[in-house]
Amino acid sequence: MDMLTGTRTATVAVNGRDYRLPERPVAVVCLDGCDSEYLDVGQKAGELPFFAHCLAKGFAAQALAAMPTFTNPNNASLVTGVPPALHGVSGNFYLDRATGETVMVTGDAEMRAPTILAAMADAGVPTAMVTAKDKLRAALAKGLPIGPGIAVSAQHASAARESTHGIGDLTALLGQPEPDQYSAELSLFVLDTGIALARRGKARLMYLSLSDYVQHRHAPQSEEARAFMRALDARLGTLAALGWVVAATADHGMTDMARPDGSPEIVFVGDLLDARFGAGTTQVICPITDPFVRHHGALGGLVRVHLRRDADVPSVDDVLATLRAEPRLLEVLPGEEACARYGMAPHMEGDVTVIARRGVALGSRAAEHDLAQLAGERLRSHGGLAEQVVPFLLSEPLSAAWLASRQELRNFDIFDAALNGVEVRP
Numbered sequence: 001m002d003m004l005t006g007t008r009t010a011t012v013a014v015n016g017r018d019y020r021l022p023e024r025p026v027a028v029v030c031l032d033g034c035d036s037e038y039l040d041v042g043q044k045a046g047e048l049p050f051f052a053h054c055l056a057k058g059f060a061a062q063a064l065a066a067m068p069t070f071t072n073p074n075n076a077s078l079v080t081g082v083p084p085a086l087h088g089v090s091g092n093f094y095l096d097r098a099t100g101e102t103v104m105v106t107g108d109a110e111m112r113a114p115t116i117l118a119a120m121a122d123a124g125v126p127t128a129m130v131t132a133k134d135k136l137r138a139a140l141a142k143g144l145p146i147g148p149g150i151a152v153s154a155q156h157a158s159a160a161r162e163s164t165h166g167i168g169d170l171t172a173l174l175g176q177p178e179p180d181q182y183s184a185e186l187s188l189f190v191l192d193t194g195i196a197l198a199r200r201g202k203a204r205l206m207y208l209s210l211s212d213y214v215q216h217r218h219a220p221q222s223e224e225a226r227a228f229m230r231a232l233d234a235r236l237g238t239l240a241a242l243g244w245v246v247a248a249t250a251d252h253g254m255t256d257m258a259r260p261d262g263s264p265e266i267v268f269v270g271d272l273l274d275a276r277f278g279a280g281t282t283q284v285i286c287p288i289t290d291p292f293v294r295h296h297g298a299l300g301g302l303v304r305v306h307l308r309r310d311a312d313v314p315s316v317d318d319v320l321a322t323l324r325a326e327p328r329l330l331e332v333l334p335g336e337e338a339c340a341r342y343g344m345a346p347h348m349e350g351d352v353t354v355i356a357r358r359g360v361a362l363g364s365r366a367a368e369h370d371l372a373q374l375a376g377e378r379l380r381s382h383g384g385l386a387e388q389v390v391p392f393l394l395s396e397p398l399s400a401a402w403l404a405s406r407q408e409l410r411n412f413d414i415f416d417a418a419l420n421g422v423e424v425r426p
């Protein structure tokens with residue numbers, strides 16, 4: 001009950017938080033891989049008017065992403081409002097401890113928590129989710145009723161149908177061709193779809209999730225990255241000008257992991273362990289692994305070591321001691337300790353969790369990574385603590401009461417901020 005007006009404010013409860021139904025339309029945007037430096041470069045050049053608006057008249061701060069700082073875990077956190085320990089998606093790729101098989105996350109089977117999007121759609125709020133990659137659409141659409149709800153991807157834009165996606169062919173809707181999955185246009189297509197849905201009154205709540213293709217390939221100062229940021233900023237500004245509350249954060253930052261000569265700075269954790277204990281005595285899982293390997297060669301800031309169940313050697317302590325002697329590693333922890341410290345999901349964790357220092361990439365074994373995929377570019381990637389600080393932007397100011405209720409800002413507070421923290425204008 002609103003004490004001033006006596007009106008009842010409708011809310012939905014999701015994973016322990018109450019979210020107000022949007023009184024103004026709300027768009028939450030995941031700027032995939034958008035390290036704050038990309039915004040800083042554009043801001044200094046005076047070429048990002050929407051970001052400047054957030055700084056001057058809305059809200060602009062930094063927040064901590066969920067660990068590990070990979071795409072699927074953080075997108076799942078954004079739409080559920082909780083860390084991976086509670087929603088279960090702790091990587092793109094994991095070893096199933098029960099079967100001993102490795103699993104690529106391709107659908108919604110790993111998602112253990114309901115989403116804010118599904119709850120809002122169930123409460124009658126026209127809700128749309130647009131992702132860059134189709135794999136993410138499948139994972140995040142869990143429970144979202146299609147028909148009232150919309151769930152589409154830019155990657156498979158032309159495959160959208162009313163019966164299965166809640167809306168028809170997006171290439172016809174936008175008058176644009178289907179974007180290449182390895183392109184800046186993939187992300188811009190997501191935002192253009194959001195604008196088209198807003199203009200046609202198809203949604204009052206949207207989740208728009210982009211791709212980090214540009215950030216993996218281009219440093220913040222590059223003309224390619226700056227052009228992308230300008231295009232992105234203009235589209236967010238358009239949504240705000242249409243009367244939408246626009247809230248944006250990132251799933252993770254992005255770090256240069258190359259040496260001065262341009263070659264990647266990599267610790268192959270599996271090779272280190274093989275040299276000490278013998279080939280095949282451990283299994284190293286790179287949770288960044290996904291079908292989009294051209295972005296990063298499956299190299300990231302965190303890997304998991306699994307011990308063989310049928311052998312006593314090496315033990316967890318053996319692995320800890322060996323890896324802690326490698327100075328390019330920041331943290332080497334027993335898996336359960338890493339889960340407790342960082343809110344990760346135990347069923348996907350290794351016996352040992354390895355986190356690299358800033359500027360260092362981790363791999364399993366050199367023979368298992370195709371560095372030719374980097375095509376001579378400097379390696380830029382994410383996954384560890386160095387990529388945990390991300391932007392947290394809103395087109396509107398946040399209330400003092402909402403801000404006072406937080407001890408620290410997490411990227412998965414973004415729906416809470418947009419729905420509960422923005423003062424409703426009379």
Ligand SMILES: [Zn+2]
Pocket residue numbers: 032033070071072212251252
């Ligand atoms: Zn990402």
